[in-house]
Amino acid sequence: MSAANPQSAGRGTSPRGRAEIPDDADPKAIKAIKLRHPYRIVFAVLLVLTFVLFIIDAAQRPAYDWPTVGQYVFDRRITQAAFNTLLLTVYAMVIAIVLGVLLAVMRLSPNPVVKSVAWFYLWVFRGTPVYVQLVFWGLIAVIYQTIDIGIPFTEPWYSFSTQATLSTFVLAVIGLSLNEAAYMAEIVRAGLLSVDRGQEEAATALGMSWSQTMRRVILPQSMRVIIPPTGNEVISMLKTTSLVTAIPFGGELYTRSRDISAETFNPIPLLIVASIWYLFFTSILMVGQYFLEKRFSRGIGDRRPDKNSGAPAPTGTLSIAGVSQPTVLHATGDTGHGSGRRQKR
């Protein structure tokens, strides 16, 4: 640039010297000595050292009994229990999500009775520990010996023995899913409320039906708010399955590994085995969650930078916080319950 500029060439300055001309348009790149952070480096080195020492120590410590760990990781009883844990998680979450959507819609219903029923459900299932609920489900056959189908106060058409009909696995799924549904309801509700009212209005004005509006417009947008906390719920559910020993259903990972160690009198390696499987599943779930979040942030995730500077967003939905938000987001203007992360279990 200096060659083309007779002024700077005449002065014989270097190109960089042009920046001294007051009305020059070219900004000069900042060249400064970077601020150093010596304590960060010291701290990082200490952390790494501690970690490495721990690993070396753990590898040699006899109590961990790594050979036994290796022996049991792919033991048939363990892999089967891992599969059962996965099944419990999937069944319980699917039922919980369906029921949660239903409860969320009920809570937003204009009908006060429907609303109160949903509220009462949430009050009961969120207000008691899941462990207590599971013990209750285990005692269901004591409370209700038979399940009768028919018109109340008349001779039932069919009568089942509770004990014979409901296996401990089914009870485990029921117990976990009914509890989880209460949490899912709040997540879904926050998601639905996060979508700007104008969206529903625009869809309705185009002649779309309520269910089309829900499926095509509202739900896809609320997914951005629903998926991150739901991913957390799935991971949390995977771990909560270890509580179904309260029913008692003994076929899942934790109980099975305890049972085996009761025979071998060596609990530590089997706890490690169970942890390895839990970690394996949660890692897969985290990857899945990442891709789902990406899929549902289409058209919203990357805004033009020049529009971000304080100007009001063109549509209400754009003002929702980022995709990676791990908490249940709360809709603007809603002062209801269920915001924030709760301490569960």
Next chain:
Amino acid sequence: MTDSTSTRASSASGSAVPMVFADGVSKSFGSNTVLKSISLEVQRGEVMCLVGPSGSGKSTFLRLINHLEVLSAGRLSVDGDLVGYRESNGKLYELQPKEAARQRRDIGMVFQKFNLFPHMTALQNVSEAPLRVKGEPRARVEERARALLDRVGLADRADYYPAHLSGGQQQRVAIARALAMEPKLMLFDEPTSALDPELVGEVLDVMKGLASDGMTMIVVTHEMGFAREVADSLVFMDGGVVVESGDPRELLGNPKHERTRAFLSKVL
């Protein structure tokens, strides 16, 4: 007034039916009466501008026409059909949601905040309703959607998401989206109020084009230049009543009511 509206509507020949016929239209939210006995007619091909201070009930009136709100009293019909009701043997029956949706198809609405679907591209926004509501084949819908985007000057933005369009471009996509349902009436609720001043013109130009193509339009706006140039009639509302109405040039040049004068002195 009784059931003379529908009698007149059904007995008159097609072209004589006004596009919008409001007679004593009132609306209350709880104890708050927002519209008080509005009576007006919009003829086929007419462009009516609705002006008035904020809170005077303009949006509510538009939403009543589209049955987004339910009428409290009076009669309102679009193209001879009562909005939201069916009448037989002198009794009014509320329409099923499906029938109400069918009525809305023929009425396009453009909002102040655009309300584009942010998870869909411009083309998908325009195609959505014809595809899902009318069930037309995709190829035909997309061809028409592209033509509409071209008409509003956005042929090259078909695959952009709303977040990547300027306000003016978003509002033009919103207009194309409404036109995709081939409406017989277009309602505009302050379509340029959320725009930066330099973007207002491009939206108004699209609306002028629509008007000159003979579209029947009701436009709530503060753009008095647009009203003067394009509107066939101007209605001034305040406090839920029509204060005065008439030819826009006359009304703007020589307002009769004090309230109109006070309002115009603020916006002109």
